[in-house]
Amino acid sequence: MPPPLLTLSDISLNFGGDPLFENCEFSLAKGEKIALVGRNGSGKSTLLKIAAAMIEPDSGKRFIQPGATIRYLSQEPDLSGFDNVLEYVKAGLMAGDDEYRAQYLLDSLGLSGTENPKNLSGGEARRAALAKILAPNPDILLLDEPTNHLDLPAIEWLQSELVSSKSALMIISHDRRFLSDLTKTTIWIDRGEARRLNQGFAFFEAWRDKALQEEEEDRHKLDRKIVREEHWVRYGVTARRKRNVRRMAELSSLKEKRINQRQQTGSIRLDAASGKTSGAIVVDMKNISKKFDEKVIVDDFSTRIMRGDRVGVIGPNGAGKTTLIKLLTGGLEPDSGEIKLGTNIELAYLDQSRNSLADNLSLKDALTGGGTDMVMINNQNRHVISYMKDFLFSPEQAGTPLRKLSGGERARVVLAKALSQPSNVLVLDEPTNDLDLETLDLLQEMVAQYEGTVIVVSHDRDFLDRVATSIICFEGNGKWLEYAGGYSDMQRQRKLLAKQIKEKSNKQKPSAPKSNTISKKSNKKKLSFNQQHLLNTLPDKITILNASIVDIQTSLNQPDLYTIDAKKFNDLSKQLERLNLELTKNENIWLELEMLKEEFNN
Numbered sequence: 001m002p003p004p005l006l007t008l009s010d011i012s013l014n015f016g017g018d019p020l021f022e023n024c025e026f027s028l029a030k031g032e033k034i035a036l037v038g039r040n041g042s043g044k045s046t047l048l049k050i051a052a053a054m055i056e057p058d059s060g061k062r063f064i065q066p067g068a069t070i071r072y073l074s075q076e077p078d079l080s081g082f083d084n085v086l087e088y089v090k091a092g093l094m095a096g097d098d099e100y101r102a103q104y105l106l107d108s109l110g111l112s113g114t115e116n117p118k119n120l121s122g123g124e125a126r127r128a129a130l131a132k133i134l135a136p137n138p139d140i141l142l143l144d145e146p147t148n149h150l151d152l153p154a155i156e157w158l159q160s161e162l163v164s165s166k167s168a169l170m171i172i173s174h175d176r177r178f179l180s181d182l183t184k185t186t187i188w189i190d191r192g193e194a195r196r197l198n199q200g201f202a203f204f205e206a207w208r209d210k211a212l213q214e215e216e217e218d219r220h221k222l223d224r225k226i227v228r229e230e231h232w233v234r235y236g237v238t239a240r241r242k243r244n245v246r247r248m249a250e251l252s253s254l255k256e257k258r259i260n261q262r263q264q265t266g267s268i269r270l271d272a273a274s275g276k277t278s279g280a281i282v283v284d285m286k287n288i289s290k291k292f293d294e295k296v297i298v299d300d301f302s303t304r305i306m307r308g309d310r311v312g313v314i315g316p317n318g319a320g321k322t323t324l325i326k327l328l329t330g331g332l333e334p335d336s337g338e339i340k341l342g343t344n345i346e347l348a349y350l351d352q353s354r355n356s357l358a359d360n361l362s363l364k365d366a367l368t369g370g371g372t373d374m375v376m377i378n379n380q381n382r383h384v385i386s387y388m389k390d391f392l393f394s395p396e397q398a399g400t401p402l403r404k405l406s407g408g409e410r411a412r413v414v415l416a417k418a419l420s421q422p423s424n425v426l427v428l429d430e431p432t433n434d435l436d437l438e439t440l441d442l443l444q445e446m447v448a449q450y451e452g453t454v455i456v457v458s459h460d461r462d463f464l465d466r467v468a469t470s471i472i473c474f475e476g477n478g479k480w481l482e483y484a485g486g487y488s489d490m491q492r493q494r495k496l497l498a499k500q501i502k503e504k505s506n507k508q509k510p511s512a513p514k515s516n517t518i519s520k521k522s523n524k525k526k527l528s529f530n531q532q533h534l535l536n537t538l539p540d541k542i543t544i545l546n547a548s549i550v551d552i553q554t555s556l557n558q559p560d561l562y563t564i565d566a567k568k569f570n571d572l573s574k575q576l577e578r579l580n581l582e583l584t585k586n587e588n589i590w591l592e593l594e595m596l597k598e599e600f601n602n
Contacts, residue, residue, distance in 0.1 A: 002029050002030045002031075003029070003065070004027035004028055004029050004063075004065075005028055005029060005030055005064065005065045005068045005139055005140055005168055006027065006028040006051060006062075006063070006064050006065075006068070006070070006140055006168070007025075007026075007027045007028075007061075007062070007063045007064075008024065008025055008026055008027075008047075008050065008051060008060065008061070008062055009025045009060055009061045009062075009063070010023045010024075010025060010059065010060040010061065011023070011024040011025060011047070011050060011057045011059070011060035011062075012024070012057060012058050012059045012060055013043070013046065013050070013055075013057045013058050014058055019192050020043045020046060020192060021043060021046075021047065021057070021192050021193075021194075022192040022193070023060075023193075024047070024060075024189075024192065024193060024194045025060075025194060026187050026194045026196065028051075028140060028168050028170055029168065030139070030168055031166055031167075031168055032168045032169070032184070032185060033162075033168070033169040033171075033182055033183045033184050033185065033200075034169065034170045034171070034183060034184075034185045034186065034187055035171055035173070035179045035182075035183040035185070035186045035187070035200065035201040035204070036048065036170055036171065036172045036187050036189065037172075037179075037186060037187070037188055037189070037201065037204060037437065038188060038189030038190060038436070039190075039436050039438060040392075040406070040408035040409070040412075040435070040436040040439070041392075041406070041408070041409075042189045042190065042191075043189055043192075044144075044172045044189050045075065045144055045172065047189060047194070048072070048142050048144055048170065048172060049072075050062065051142055051170065052070060052072035052142050054072065064140075065139075068139040068140060069094070069136065069138040069139045069140070070138055070139065070140040070141075070142065071092065071132075071133035071134075071136065071138040071140070071141055071142070072133070072142045072144075073129055073130065073133050073141070073142065073143045073144055073146055074129070074144060075144050075145050075148065075407055076407075077125050077126065077128070077129035077132075079117035079120065079125060079128060079129075080117065082117050083116075084113060084114050084115060084116060084117070085106065085111055085112075085113050085114070085115045085117060085120070085128045085131075086102060086103065086106065086113030086114065088117060088128060088132060089102040089105070089106060089113070089128060089131045089132045089135055090102050090135075091132070092132040092133060092135055092136060093135055093136050094136055097135065097136045097137075098135075101135050101137075102131065102132075102135045105130075105131035105134055105135055106127075106128070106131050108157060108161075109127040109128075109130065109131055109154060109157070110127065110154070111124065111127055111128060111131070115128075121149075121317075122148075122149040123149040123150055123151065123154075123317050125149075126146075126148060126149045126150060127150070127154060130146065130158065134161065134165075137165075137166070137167065138167055139167060139168060140167060140168045140170075141162075141165070141167045141168070141169050141170070142170050143169065143170070143171045143172065143173075144172045145172055145173055145174070145407075145434070146158060146171065146173065147173055147174075147175045147178055147459070148433050148434065149430075149433070150459065151315070151316040151317040151459055152314055152315075152316070152459045152461070153316050154316075154317075155175070155178065155459055159178055159181060159182060162182055163181070163182065169182070169183075170187075171183065174432055174433075174434070174435055174436065174437060174440060174460070175432075175460055175461075175462070176201070176437070176440075176460075176462035176463075177460075177461040177462040179200075179201035180200060180201050180202040180462075182200075183200040183201045184199070184200045185197065185198055185199070185200065186199065186200060186201050186203070186204045186207075188204070188208060195211070205437075272348070272419045272423065272426060272446060272450050272452075275344075275346035275422035275423045275424045275452070276344045276346060276422075276424060277307075277344065277424065277451075278307050278342050278343065278344045278345055278346075278424040278425065278452060278453065279307065279342035279343040279344060280306060280307050280342070281304065281305075281306060281307075281340075281342045282305045282306060282307055282309070282341070282342045282345065282425060282453045283303070283304070283305040283328050283329075283339070283340070283341060283342065284304050284305075284338075284339070284340040284342075285301065285302055285303050285304070285327070285328070285337065285338070285339050285340075286302050286337055286338045286339075287300050287301075287302055287336070287337040287338070288300070288301045288302065288327060288334045288336070288337035288338075288339060289301075289334060289335050289336045289337055289478075290320075290323060290327060290332070290334050290335050291335060291478070296477065296478035297320035297323045297324070297478055298320060298323065298324060298327065298334070298478055298480060299477065299478030299479055300337075300479075301324075301337075301479075301480045302337075303472065303482050305328070305453060305455075306453075307342070307424075307452065307453055308451075308452075308453060309453050309454075309469050309470065310447060310448075310453075310454045310456065310467050310468050310469045310470075311453075311454070311455050311456070311468065311469070311470050311471075311472060312456050312457075312458060312464045312467070312468035312470070312471045312472070312486070312487070313325065313455065313456065313457045313458075313471075313472045314457075314458070314459065314464070314471060314472070314473050314474065314487070315473065315474025315480075316474065319474040320474070320478075321457050321474070322429070322457075324472070324480065325427060325429070325455065325457065327339065328455060329341075329347055329425070329427060329455075330345075344424065345424065345425055346422055346423045346424050346425065347423060347425045347426075347427065348418050348419070348421040348422075348423035348425070348426050348427070349418065349427045349429070350414060350415060350418040350426075350427065350428045350429060350431055351414065351429055357402055357413065357414065357417065358402070359401065359402050359403035360401055360402075360403065361401065361402050362398065362399045362400060362401060362402075363388065363393060363397050363398055363399070363400050363401075363402065363405070363413065364384050364388075364398040364399065366402055366413055366417060367384055367387060367388065367413070367416055367417060367420070368384050372384075373385075375387045375420055376420070377420055378422075379422075384398065385398060387416065387420070388416075390416070391412045391413070391415070391416045392412065393409070393412070406434075407433075407434040408434045408435060408436060410434070411433060411434040411435050412435070412439070415431070415435075415443075419446075423452060424451070424452035424453065425452055425453045425454075425455070426447075426450060426452060426453070426454045426455070427454075427455045427457075428447075428454065428455070428456045428457070428458070429457045430457060430458060430459070431443060431456065431458065432458060432460040432463050440463065444463065444466050444467055445557070447467045448467065448553075448557070449557070454467070456468065461487045461488075464486050464487040465486035465487050465488050465489075466486070467486075468485070468486045468487070469484075469485070470482055470483060470484055470485065471483045471485070471486065471487060471489075471490040473490055473494075484587070485587075489584070489587075492584070492588060493591065496588070496591060496592065496595070497595075500595050500599070504599065527593065527596065527597055531593055531596070534589065534590075534593060535590065535593045535594065535597065538586055538589065538590040538593075539590070541586055542583065542586055542587060542590065545579055545582060545583045545586065546583065548579055549576065549579050549580065549583065552572050552575060552576045552579070553576065555572055556569065556572055556573065556576065
């Protein structure tokens with residue numbers, strides 16, 4: 001293995017209270033791609049800044065190979081002091097770097113370079129910052145949440161660019177798919193330590209869970225040993241005084257070891273306040289169109305959303321996702337078409353901009369509305385401090401202004417506020433931004449258990465795969481199509497549709513006369529007996545598979561199943577994976593046959 005380009009050794013840092021890092025160390029070799037993971041507040045961003053020489057630790061050493069170039073992407077890039085974006089990007093170049101690469105990257109990211117930095121949106125500023133750090137092809141790239149505020153095309157472009165990059169990478173991201181596809185090593189920041197896994201993020205969560213389980217078992221063993229020693233001290237046969245002193249010292253040492261153990265921060269609790277039961281049909285849209293000036297946002301779109309559906313909405317920035325959501329929820333009238341909203345609709349909305357709450361509000365007032373110490377959750381009053389603890393805030397933070405909270409903490413405040421409102425329709429606009437992976441897991445569980453209907457706007461492919469029952473996707477020129485299943489299901493269906501359209505187009509093209517030998521396939525006018533039988537029987541088979549999947553998922557959702565019976569949990573997980581693969585296979589066969597039948601009928 002080549003010598004490391006960057007090394008941190010024995011890094012310690014303390015901001016008061018428990019140390020953020022104690023003797024923390026890691027190294028980054030040439031071409032290595034590392035995922036840096038950990039809970040919100042564990043110090044990931046701080047460690048990345050230490051690696052970038054932006055923060056000086058209390059103790060420890062930072063070494064970088066002489067001549068090695070390094071670039072750091074901040075969560076909040078600063079473009080002030082530049083007249084246009086191209087000027088800002090070129091400021092990151094060094095002597096000998098290719099100036100044309102700056103323009104190429106801006107073009108690839110959908111920017112011209114002439115934009116005024118003062119007028120950029122959050123997503124545009126992030127694209128400009130990415131162009132600036134990528135332009136010089138540095139030896140080391142340190143990326144803090146690079147996918148935040150990017151749309152799916154930009155995320156997929158960035159992923160492709162980083163896969164082919166020769167730079168060593170260290171990435172902090174909440175995007176599981178992005179980390180799994182990119183990284184070959186994982187560093188887990190946990191209670192001040194950097195634990196290294198020489199595998200990519202795809203293997204991390206199973207490794208982490210095993211490590212925590214072993215740690216819990218060791219803690220129980222230590223507790224039992226302390227109990228045995230205390231029992232001996234109180235009731236054991238009196239031994240020589242010297243031996244008693246030694247046993248007492250060992251007992252004291254064991255107790256001190258137990259006290260000094262740093263346990264993981266408690267888990268966030270996500271429970272949405274439930275409202276009245278809505279009607280069976282939540283939204284019924286027929287042939288909806290909407291445009292602003294001459295720009296068509298929605299063109300002849302129809303859908304029906306039923307109670308309990310989890311609908312994902314995806315599309316590039318500027319496609320009109322917010323407009324579509326407003327149409328779906330009755331906040332905007334269409335130019336043409338018909339919208340019928342169901343009965344008893346109670347809407348809760350999580351705003352992606354996180355600007356629904358004023359910066360000068362204290363945490364307590366943001367959650368209560370001010371003037372009280374109580375929060376109403378499911379028709380019951382709860383003290384705000386108790387509710388804060390559900391979202392991992394300490395009592396001392398009650399008076400903290402929102403402007404002083406980190407991005408992850410602010411995201412949890414907006415989430416807490418949205419979930420406290422009684423609702424039966426939950427609209428989540430980019431809910432995954434700034435949340436750590438454990439909180440995302442719990443958000444996913446909350447969405448799955450929510451009794452109402454959920455509409456999610458997200459660019460997080462893994463999150464959509466886990467929660468969505470259908471995807472409404474922007475297809476260009478105001479056209480939106482709805483696909484069954486999650487993001488991966490949508491991709492498969494789009495490929496099939498594109499293939500069918502291409503084949504149909506090729507058949508319609510005039511071709512030169514060929515020999516009189518015509519294949520049986522070209523003379524075929526209808527489905528074969530076996531194809532027709534599959535088309536008739538597959539819907540029932542798919543229904544049975546779906547029911548089995550729901551039953552297994554219900555069993556897996558039991559919070560203590562893994563602790564009580566790990567073997568059963570693993571067996572059910574494997575069975576669920578097998579059934580999902582079988583379901584996907586049967587749905588694809590059915591879709592192909594249905595398209596073939598339609599083609600023959602036409």
